[in-house]
Amino acid sequence: MRRLVILGSTGSIGEQALELVAAADDLELVAISAERRWERLIAQAQQHGVRRVAIADEQCAELARAAWDGEVLSGPEALATLIVAAEPDLVLNAIVGSAGLAATVITLSEGIDLALANKESLVVGGELVIELAAATGARLLPVDSEHSALYQLIASENGQPPGTIERLTLTASGGPFRGRRREDLEAVTVEEALDHPTWQMGGKISIDSATLMNKGLELIEAHQLFGVAYNDLEVVVHPQSIVHAMISLADGSSLAHLGYPDMKVPIAYALHWPQRTKLELAPLDLEQLGSLNFEAVDNEAFPCLSLALAAGREGGTAPCVLNAANEVAVAAFLDRRCAFLQIAEVIEATLDDAEIMQSYSFETLIDADRAARASAAEHLVTLA
Ligand code: NAD
Ligand code: MG
Numbered sequence: 001m002r003r004l005v006i007l008g009s010t011g012s013i014g015e016q017a018l019e020l021v022a023a024a025d026d027l028e029l030v031a032i033s034a035e036r037r038w039e040r041l042i043a044q045a046q047q048h049g050v051r052r053v054a055i056a057d058e059q060c061a062e063l064a065r066a067a068w069d070g071e072v073l074s075g076p077e078a079l080a081t082l083i084v085a086a087e088p089d090l091v092l093n094a095i096v097g098s099a100g101l102a103a104t105v106i107t108l109s110e111g112i113d114l115a116l117a118n119k120e121s122l123v124v125g126g127e128l129v130i131e132l133a134a135a136t137g138a139r140l141l142p143v144d145s146e147h148s149a150l151y152q153l154i155a156s157e158n159g160q161p162p163g164t165i166e167r168l169t170l171t172a173s174g175g176p177f178r179g180r181r182r183e184d185l186e187a188v189t190v191e192e193a194l195d196h197p198t199w200q201m202g203g204k205i206s207i208d209s210a211t212l213m214n215k216g217l218e219l220i221e222a223h224q225l226f227g228v229a230y231n232d233l234e235v236v237v238h239p240q241s242i243v244h245a246m247i248s249l250a251d252g253s254s255l256a257h258l259g260y261p262d263m264k265v266p267i268a269y270a271l272h273w274p275q276r277t278k279l280e281l282a283p284l285d286l287e288q289l290g291s292l293n294f295e296a297v298d299n300e301a302f303p304c305l306s307l308a309l310a311a312g313r314e315g316g317t318a319p320c321v322l323n324a325a326n327e328v329a330v331a332a333f334l335d336r337r338c339a340f341l342q343i344a345e346v347i348e349a350t351l352d353d354a355e356i357m358q359s360y361s362f363e364t365l366i367d368a369d370r371a372a373r374a375s376a377a378e379h380l381v382t383l384a
Contacts, residue, residue: 004021029049033054035055036056093118123319124324143267150168152257153255177210178239196210210340211304219235219305243257303348
């Protein structure tokens with residue numbers, strides 16, 4: 001039995017992971033957490049026989065305590081206490097945003113294996129996170145579909161001489177606005193931006209997919225996870241989301257990872273690693289698909305990808321600032337307080353103003369994140 005903790009269990013990734021847990025006989029769920037949706041969290045705990053939960057919002061935690069006789073942790077130490085007390089073999093971090101960094105740091109510091117959906121952890125504190133995993137021997141298993149694909153492709157070349165893998169390619173669906181010009185994006189609505197053509201996801205990552213910031217965050221994630229230079233990383237738009245990633249090898253061959261877009265596949269891979277598990281999914285039908293299309297990214301219409309790449313290349317606290325500004329701008333867009341094209345403008349202005357530090361600690365990152373949020377909030381007002 002593998003003892004599993006799921007953080008962010010009420011979200012899109014969290015709910016899909018719970019379905020996999022219910023169907024698996026080798027996974028035992030021992031603790032779960034959420035930010036605010038305490039009624040759903042308690043229902044999950046009851047369904048899965050979990051007796052300990054953490055809730056980030058203090059008021060919601062109070063309501064949960066009044067309604068349920070299990071242990072409800074809250075406050076700044078809640079996640080650390082939850083993770084340590086649960087004695088898990090694996091933690092799935094499915095929290096959204098830089099709020100997930102602390103959980104990543106706690107898990108890896110304890111030497112516990114981490115299934116990481118929270119890509120923001122690697123964007124904000126990549127060096128720190130990778131060093132921690134190396135120092136404690138904890139394994140980092142990516143849940144992001146492209147990175148799960150790359151992890152598997154790279155593992156298939158184990159034992160080859162250094163330099164065998166020359167290039168990593170991540171595919172991007174292009175989001176709901178693929179093919180539109182910049183001027184066609186001025187008046188797009190929240191509903192249009194949330195309507196992703198191939199993936200069903202939480203609100204924040206759906207907007208990131210519409211701006212292509214998601215692919216920018218994923219470039220930084222890949223750079224950190226696989227130690228690959230930005231020059232050797234590439235993004236190609238692939239509207240069907242069937243090819244998730246590809247590696248190009250020294251002998252001229254390329255290996256790709258294919259499958260219908262379904263997050264259960266990479267989640268299950270991380271939860272069951274190194275075993276593969278049987279999922280009741282339709283086999284890939286190439287005849288029915290007919291053709292797969294690929295095209296270049298339109299950097300003028302979707303400037304967020306270049307902004308992310310530049311921040312990644314700059315390094316230090318630049319990706320942390322980029323991420324914080326993006327979170328503030330995306331929240332404002334979802335709240336209808338800013339227009340779609342302003343998301344990139346706020347991020348660029350925040351990066352221009354920020355003092356980037358080349359080396360950082362966990363505390364430096366918290367400060368840089370806070371300062372960038374304040375700065376982005378000001379730019380939101382002045383750019384409006
Ligand atoms: P979501 O918004 O559906 O769910 C987020 C979860 O995080 C919720 O359970 C929420 O309660 C919890 N949470 C939010 N803020 C918190 C806080 N301050 N403290 C504790 N918990 C908090 O998000 P999602 O779409 O499931 O995405 C989760 C993560 O996985 C993101 O980093 C996203 O980029 C990544 N990811 C998601 C998908 C997908 O298909 N949804 C695919 C690849 C990667
Ligand atoms: Mg992805």
